Amino acid sequence: MTRPLNLEEVGRRAGVSRSTVSRVVNGGPNVSSETKRRVEAVIAETGYRPHAAARSLASNSTGVIGLVIPSAVATLFDDPYFGRLILGISSATNDVSMTLALFLFGAGPDESSIISRVVTPGLVDGVIVTATTRGDPLIDHMQGTSMPFVVVGRPDNAGSTFCVDVDNRAGARTAALHLAGLGRRRPALIAAPSNTTAGVDRRNGFLEGLAEAGLSVESRVAEGDWSQESGRDAMARLLADRPDAVFVASDRMAVGALRAIREAGLHCPGDISVVSFDGIVPPDLTSPRLTSVVQPVTEVGERAVRLLTAVIAGASTPEHVVFPTELAVRESCGATPTAEPGA
Amino acid sequence: MTRPLNLEEVGRRAGVSRSTVSRVVNGGPNVSSETKRRVEAVIAETGYRPHAAARSLASNSTGVIGLVIPSAVATLFDDPYFGRLILGISSATNDVSMTLALFLFGAGPDESSIISRVVTPGLVDGVIVTATTRGDPLIDHMQGTSMPFVVVGRPDNAGSTFCVDVDNRAGARTAALHLAGLGRRRPALIAAPSNTTAGVDRRNGFLEGLAEAGLSVESRVAEGDWSQESGRDAMARLLADRPDAVFVASDRMAVGALRAIREAGLHCPGDISVVSFDGIVPPDLTSPRLTSVVQPVTEVGERAVRLLTAVIAGASTPEHVVFPTELAVRESCGATPTAEPGA
DNA sequence: TTTATGCTTGGGAGCGCTCCCAAGGAGGGT
DNA sequence: ACCCTCCTTGGGAGCGCTCCCAAGCATAAA
Numbered sequence: 001m002t003r004p005l006n007l008e009e010v011g012r013r014a015g016v017s018r019s020t021v022s023r024v025v026n027g028g029p030n031v032s033s034e035t036k037r038r039v040e041a042v043i044a045e046t047g048y049r050p051h052a053a054a055r056s057l058a059s060n061s062t063g064v065i066g067l068v069i070p071s072a073v074a075t076l077f078d079d080p081y082f083g084r085l086i087l088g089i090s091s092a093t094n095d096v097s098m099t100l101a102l103f104l105f106g107a108g109p110d111e112s113s114i115i116s117r118v119v120t121p122g123l124v125d126g127v128i129v130t131a132t133t134r135g136d137p138l139i140d141h142m143q144g145t146s147m148p149f150v151v152v153g154r155p156d157n158a159g160s161t162f163c164v165d166v167d168n169r170a171g172a173r174t175a176a177l178h179l180a181g182l183g184r185r186r187p188a189l190i191a192a193p194s195n196t197t198a199g200v201d202r203r204n205g206f207l208e209g210l211a212e213a214g215l216s217v218e219s220r221v222a223e224g225d226w227s228q229e230s231g232r233d234a235m236a237r238l239l240a241d242r243p244d245a246v247f248v249a250s251d252r253m254a255v256g257a258l259r260a261i262r263e264a265g266l267h268c269p270g271d272i273s274v275v276s277f278d279g280i281v282p283p284d285l286t287s288p289r290l291t292s293v294v295q296p297v298t299e300v301g302e303r304a305v306r307l308l309t310a311v312i313a314g315a316s317t318p319e320h321v322v323f324p325t326e327l328a329v330r331e332s333c334g335a336t337p338t339a340e341p342g343a
Numbered sequence: 344m345t346r347p348l349n350l351e352e353v354g355r356r357a358g359v360s361r362s363t364v365s366r367v368v369n370g371g372p373n374v375s376s377e378t379k380r381r382v383e384a385v386i387a388e389t390g391y392r393p394h395a396a397a398r399s400l401a402s403n404s405t406g407v408i409g410l411v412i413p414s415a416v417a418t419l420f421d422d423p424y425f426g427r428l429i430l431g432i433s434s435a436t437n438d439v440s441m442t443l444a445l446f447l448f449g450a451g452p453d454e455s456s457i458i459s460r461v462v463t464p465g466l467v468d469g470v471i472v473t474a475t476t477r478g479d480p481l482i483d484h485m486q487g488t489s490m491p492f493v494v495v496g497r498p499d500n501a502g503s504t505f506c507v508d509v510d511n512r513a514g515a516r517t518a519a520l521h522l523a524g525l526g527r528r529r530p531a532l533i534a535a536p537s538n539t540t541a542g543v544d545r546r547n548g549f550l551e552g553l554a555e556a557g558l559s560v561e562s563r564v565a566e567g568d569w570s571q572e573s574g575r576d577a578m579a580r581l582l583a584d585r586p587d588a589v590f591v592a593s594d595r596m597a598v599g600a601l602r603a604i605r606e607a608g609l610h611c612p613g614d615i616s617v618v619s620f621d622g623i624v625p626p627d628l629t630s631p632r633l634t635s636v637v638q639p640v641t642e643v644g645e646r647a648v649r650l651l652t653a654v655i656a657g658a659s660t661p662e663h664v665v666f667p668t669e670l671a672v673r674e675s676c677g678a679t680p681t682a683e684p685g686a
Numbered sequence: 687t688t689t690a691t692g693c694t695t696g697g698g699a700g701c702g703c704t705c706c707c708a709a710g711g712a713g714g715g716t
Numbered sequence: 717a718c719c720c721t722c723c724t725t726g727g728g729a730g731c732g733c734t735c736c737c738a739a740g741c742a743t744a745a746a
Contacts, residue, residue: 006702017726022704030724053405053465054702056396057731064444078625083426090447094457099466100445101407104433114437122396122732123442228625255628282421282571285598349732360696365734373694397732400701465702 005048014042025050056122065093065308066124068103070111070138079226079252080280081297082130085152088301089128096309098125119145126312128304131155131163132196148311152304154197162311164304164321168198168277169205171293171325172247175275176209178291178327179245182335184273188220188243190234190253199223202249202277220246224253231256232263239264245273245333251281254290258332269334279328288331295325348391357385368393399465408436408651409467411446413454413481422569422595423623424640425473428495431644432471439652441468462488469655471647474498474506475539491654495647497540497663505654507647507664511541511620512548514636514668515590518618519552521634521670522588525678527616531563531586533577533596542566545592545620563589567596574599575606582607587615588676594621597633601675612677622671631674638668 003009011021016035023031024039031039042048056062067089069082086102093100101124105114115138118127126148131139139155151163179187189206192199210216220241224230231253238246239260248254254276261268268274268288279294303321310319329335346352354364359378366374367382374382385391399405410432412425429445436443444467448457458481461470469491474482482498494506522530532549535542553559563584567573574596581589582603591597597619604611611617611631622637646664653662672678 004702008702011726018703019705019726020724023725026704030722032724035724049459049463051400051465051702052463053396053399054731055465055704057394057400057701057733058703058705060704060731062396078423078426080421083421086445087447090445094448097456097460099460100447102429102433102443102445104430104443105437113440116392117440117442120392120395122394122398228627259627284571284602347732351732354696361733362696362735363694366695369734373692375694378694394732397701398734400703400731401733401735403701403734 005046006051010039010042010046010048013046014039061312062122062125063097064099064101064124065305066101066103066118066127068114068118068127068129068138070105070130070136071132079250081278084280084297085130085301088298089305090301091298092302092305096305098305098309115141119147126150126308128152128308132198134195134197134200148308150304150308150311152300154201156197160318162307162315162319164300164307164323166295166300166323166325168201168295168325169208171277171295171327172202172205172249173209173212174325174327175247175277175293176206176215177213178329178333178335179247179273179275180210180213180215182245182273182333184245185215186220186242186244187215187217188238188241188246189217189222190231190238190246190248190257191221191223192249192253193225194223199249206247206249224249224256226250226252228252228256228259232260235260236264239266243272245275248274248276251276251278251290251292254292254332255281255286258286258288258290268332273334274332275327276332277325279326283328283330286332291330291333291335292328293325294328296323299323348389349394353382353385353389353391356389357382404655405465405468406440407442407444407467408648409444409446409461409470411457411461411470411472411481413448413473413479414475422593424621427623427640428473428644431641432648433644434641435645435648439648441648441652458484462490469493469651471495471651475541476536477538477540477543491651493647493651493654495643497544499540503661505650505658505662507643507650507666509638509643509666509668511544511638511668512551514620514638514670515545515548515592516552516555517668517670518590518620518636519549519558520556521672521676521678522590522616522618523553523556523558525588525616525676527588528558529563529585529587530558530560531581531584531589532560532565533574533581533589533591533600534564534566535592535596536568537566542592549590549592567592567599569593569595571595571599571602575603578603579607582609589615589617591617591619594619594624594633594635597635597675598624598629601629601631601633611675616677617675618670619675620668622669626671626673629675634673634676634678635671636668637671639666642666 007018007021011018021039024036090100103114103118105111129149129151131151131153134156142149151161154165187210191203194200220238220243222234222238224234231248235257248257258268261272275291277293279292283289300323350361350364354361364382367379433443446457446461448454472492472494474494474496477499485492494504497508530553534546537543563581563586565577565581567577574591578600591600601611604615618634620636622635626632643666
């Protein structure tokens with residue numbers, strides 16, 4: 001009969017006690033080098049690995065962080081945004097030797113069951129919540145628990161939470177000033193959903209920038225739902241108003257907008273300048289290549305993990321990290337000589 | 344002083360014992376309805392949730408399954424494949440009330456550390472491994488452990504493992520027959536990396552189909568690395584040989600190929616028919632819309648979870664699930680009247 | 687009435703670990 | 717030679733749960 005491979009057994013084989021093995025495993029101090037050597041030999045030989053659940057129970061810490069993405073799951077990964085975010089978060093969790101648990105869900109009944117699963121004690125040490133919609137009940141729910149969490153994005157009730165966001169407002173403002181600087185006089189806006197804080201911030205930032213330049217969108221505003229189709233539809237509608245520039249609140253919608261422009265027999269950037277937000281669609285995918293306000297998604301993810309570990313460690317004064325964006329000027333705005341490689 | 348909220352405490356408040364509360368929580372039998380009511384009232388009122396780690400330790404099962412994606416992480420989510428797969432797996436995981444842990448890693452030193460983390464006892468009940476490359480050491484490693492696992496894809500040493508795959512070979516063969524049926528006589532192939540089983544299967548299936556139709560690619564073969572750029576480069580090279588059709592082993596590479604065709608001043612499908620594999624790029628993204636061999640990625644993910652739960656439950660005779668593919672005929676092959684909407 | 691049967695309930699043991707404290711031994715100071 | 721300190725080691729207690737068994741009790745059968 002083979003006995004279970006646990007601390008006690010490793011200790012037995014190395015001729016020491018459970019406690020000593022534990023100290024070796026955890027790199028603890030006060031272990032003679034000779035003992036350490038012997039124990040490590042046994043560990044290497046047996047392939048012993050500490051039991052995660054037992055460790056969690058005893059130490060009251062699991063080494064797991066949860067990532068909660070509440071969203072219309074179907075379209076989730078058509079947008080590279082979440083993929084990049086997961087990448088950043090995953091890489092940062094690996095760096096700190098933690099494990100990432102993923103909680104994805106759409107609307108409906110599974111929502112509440114998943115939310116309650118997230119806050120199960122002994123499952124995760126903390127949670128990163130992606131907040132996309134305004135007045136998200138998830139945030140309120142999390143605040144009612146003792147589970148450490150940080151928000152990616154800007155919840156509208158951000159006051160008392162830790163969050164990591166990009167400066168959507170300033171980025172959009174930059175886009176407005178850029179278009180104005182190119183001499184465009186009839187700007188249009190394809191906004192993101194106004195029930196998201198990112199959508200609101202980008203809209204306001206753009207309008208603010210226009211105002212500074214003495215411009216206005218007047219009635220040249222349409223709202224999309226992040227999807228490419230909605231961008232195409234919105235652009236098609238806006239074209240009736242003969243804009244000479246458009247700011248599209250996301251890359252994906254901008255791809256649709258470019259298509260609508262082409263379909264209307266117009267030329268970008270000749271007839272109309274396009275600037276979008278995200279900087280997440282591979283530039284070569286579109287023609288002309290998109291000028292876009294780039295947000296550092298991966299860095300946001302990494303920072304969220306670092307912030308969360310701080311919260312888990314006991315940080316208590318809410319911290320709001322805001323990353324700057326950067327305007328990547330390519331051909332679609334008309335600022336550079338239109339040297340579309342090929343096409 | 345507030346005492347910890349555990350089974351004992353809930354029992355104390357309801358006037359019953361730990362064991363009885365446990366039975367109620369787990370829907371066990373042999374509990375009088377009156378007792379059950381009282382206990383449930385206390386649970387609702389206190390918001391008690393069982394401690395996951397304690398439960399895992401005692402029951403020797405964690406309720407977590409791991410998803411291991413070893414890949415060049417940087418490009419991971421540019422391809423919608425993994426996103427879809429995660430979606431399917433996540434959804435199936437939710438259905439069975441389990442939690443999904445994600446292990447992403449690229450090459451390098453983190454590889455071994457993550458692999459060993461995956462097999463930590465008490466962390467996950469089982470693992471889904473995505474096998475992309477041939478002779479993947481990860482599979483061998485997993486076989487050396489007692490951790491239940493299933494493979495998504497076809498490992499080259501599949502004999503003794505559980506795996507879920509799509510019929511890459513048959514799908515590619517269908518593509519060949521389709522192109523032959525359209526009267527094309529100079530087919531070309533842009534293959535996926537030959538160090539992946541999917542790449543090999545798609546290549547062989549295509550060549551097999553051509554042979555059946557009495558055709559051959561001769562020297563019109565190039566190999567890409569799944570990326571769009573590689574598809575573009577491969578196509579550009581192949582065009583010198585004046586093919587009248589091309590099978591591209593993935594949608595992403597096909598997007599690049601379409602671009603190369605355009606850049607060469609040629610027309611698809613007029614001058615050259617294109618059929619790709621995956622069915623994962625939104626059709627409207629390309630012009631013309633891609634004819635593609637569609638693989639049911641989401642179903643694969645769901646099935647992998649179901650299979651894994653079976654393995655965890657003790658299934659022991661290796662099972663190989665192979666999903667059929669389906670050819671989605673759109674404009675790029677030239678089979679339908681080229682009614683490109685717009686463009 | 688007595689014995690058997692089943693349902694309900696409580697409590698002990700144990701999962702594998704961490705944390706803490708006490709015991710033993712080596713070494714340095716006086 | 718002695719004491720005190722520091723390093724090293726072992727073992728008890730306990731984390732919150734599940735599993736199992738025995739005890740209590742009501743009801744049915746003899």
